[in-house]
Amino acid sequence: MLTEQQKNDFSEILETLGENLDITETQYNAAISSYQNVGNWLSKEDSELKAYNPLIRPQGSFILGTIIQPICEDDDLDIDLVCELSKKKDSWTQFNLKEIVGNQLKSHKGLDDLLDEEGRRCWTLKYRKDSENIKERYHMDILPAIISEGYETILNESYKRMFDESDVSKLCLSITDKESKNYYTSTIPKEWLKSNPLGYAKWFFSRATIQTNKMFSINEAVRPVPSFQKNRFPLQRVVQILKRHRDIMYRDRKDKIDKPISVIITTLVSKAYNKETNIIEALINVINNMEYFIKDYNPITEKREKYIENPVNKEENFADKWNEFPKREENFYEWLKKVKDDVENMTSQSGYGLQRINESMQVPFGDELIKKTFNTYGLKIRNLSETNSLKVNVVSGAIGSVGINMKKNNFEGVNE
Known part of the structure; x- marks a missing residue:
């Protein structure tokens, strides 16, 4: 179970990750x-x-x-x-x-x-x-x-x-x-x-x-x-992070043509999102709930089939190709399970220091991107810490120069 401080720290790491994806x-x-x-x-x-x-x-x-x-x-x-x-x-x-x-x-x-x-x-x-x-x-x-x-x-x-x-x-x-x-x-x-x-x-x-x-x-x-x-809003960051995870997972696979498409990820994530202001909380929520917005019945065709409703056009089913290409449905659920496992592994490292978190994110998101992310994150926190400017934004939960003063966290459950 993450402490509030650890959630804020993870949120800032993911924000930095998103900035590097922009x-x-x-x-x-x-x-x-x-x-x-x-x-x-x-x-x-x-x-x-x-x-x-x-x-x-x-x-x-x-x-x-x-x-x-x-x-x-x-x-x-x-x-x-x-x-x-x-x-x-x-x-x-x-x-x-x-x-x-x-x-x-x-x-x-x-x-x-x-x-x-x-x-x-x-x-x-x-x-x-x-x-x-x-x-x-x-x-x-x-x-x-x-x-x-x-x-x-x-x-x-x-x-x-x-x-x-x-x-x-x-x-x-x-x-x-x-x-x-x-x-x-x-x-x-x-x-x-x-x-x-x-x-x-x-x-x-x-x-x-x-x-x-x-x-x-x-x-x-x-x-x-x-x-x-x-x-970016937290929802935008979550979509970016999940798209990157998908791209890395299917980078070298022969069936990458059947990887989950962006509009399905974006739609399901948006439907599951519950206005969380903290990115890690938003990420955990959507990966645990997005599949519940996939229906087993299409009210337009009146058939038993997977149905992901276009929120601005009920007649359009974003999962319509799943019936023609079953591998796409299979790959979606395989990817979703992998996301859940990787996020759980990432957050479980919170008591062992930044290096363990860094290592847990390299395979799911890419070595170079994560190294760059943690270098940027470390410099950001070090600069703020040295000037006693380390604060947490009460709305987004992000660590930075705006918000209320906070204590440094060493990701081992002990505040310095």
């Missing part, structure tokens, strides 16, 4: 610059898309603040984008829309060189830049979509209010999907597959928010050019 502001700005260039090209005067007001907007982990560094510096950052169009030609099907966006990308000499492949729903651009001071590795998945009339007004009004399911449903997009039965035939966007990345973002931040007046604003996150978020 992408840098340089990486963040490079990504924004790249997708702005794409948007400018798609909307240039002689573009076939110009009349439909194309707007590139980030989605997924980039706006949720849960994006993490890849394990190896030569691996890619994954950045998901939406190409929003206010309307389209009446004759365009999903196929036509996707093809036109792709052709416009191919018509740009620089972008044509970056175009990697056509995915099920997206076009992918791969960026590679090497210089003396900068090494950029990221790919962007661009999803063509049609927005509803008055979408921007609906969006602005929605984010002035608290989360409401009926409210965010108005933020749905009609998207292209090669696996849709009407991919080549339907010209009516209302009949196309739906996605709601900004509605999901609003739901996520409604779950994450604990200090709306001091922390990052959701209104900033959903802008086409969002501000860089320097601080």
Whole structure:
């Protein structure tokens, strides 16, 4: 059983771990610059898309603040984008829309060189830049979509209010999907597959928010050019930490294609999160409770099957591929058990000193990352201790220079 002091110390270690998982502001700005260039090209005067007001907007982990560094510096950052169009030609099907966006990308000499492949729903651009001071590795998945009339007004009004399911449903997009039965035939966007990345973002931040007046604003996150978020909510940190654990676990496995997907982890963690302000308490809670939000019955299909509800679209089952690929369900539960075992092992070292905790985290999260984390943590605590500035934040539980004065803890159950 951890003491309150040990919980606070663990929370600060995990906060430092999360800081080292964050992408840098340089990486963040490079990504924004790249997708702005794409948007400018798609909307240039002689573009076939110009009349439909194309707007590139980030989605997924980039706006949720849960994006993490890849394990190896030569691996890619994954950045998901939406190409929003206010309307389209009446004759365009999903196929036509996707093809036109792709052709416009191919018509740009620089972008044509970056175009990697056509995915099920997206076009992918791969960026590679090497210089003396900068090494950029990221790919962007661009999803063509049609927005509803008055979408921007609906969006602005929605984010002035608290989360409401009926409210965010108005933020749905009609998207292209090669696996849709009407991919080549339907010209009516209302009949196309739906996605709601900004509605999901609003739901996520409604779950994450604990200090709306001091922390990052959701209104900033959903802008086409969002501000860089320097601080993170405990929920964001927990999602980052669990994604890193998954990436390490499946790094060298042959079945890594069937590893737990990020949207399932993010959704289940968010549903299980109970507004804990201490990261270790939040982590322990969610890993012990997230599986209870996986249902055995799908109310939409009325079938006995695993069902993980999209919180902003009940008709979408994030576990729908588990029926087609049983290995994915198996791997999810295998990963969850491993997380529980690793966190229990980590916290059980609390009475044996920092070195034992350090060692217990190296295999689950990666040697280099943990060494860097503990070096940063040690310097932070040493500097504060030497100036008698060691304090604990009464809201987040993090150790630092803000909060109430505290005694030093040697992680052996004895306060000095």
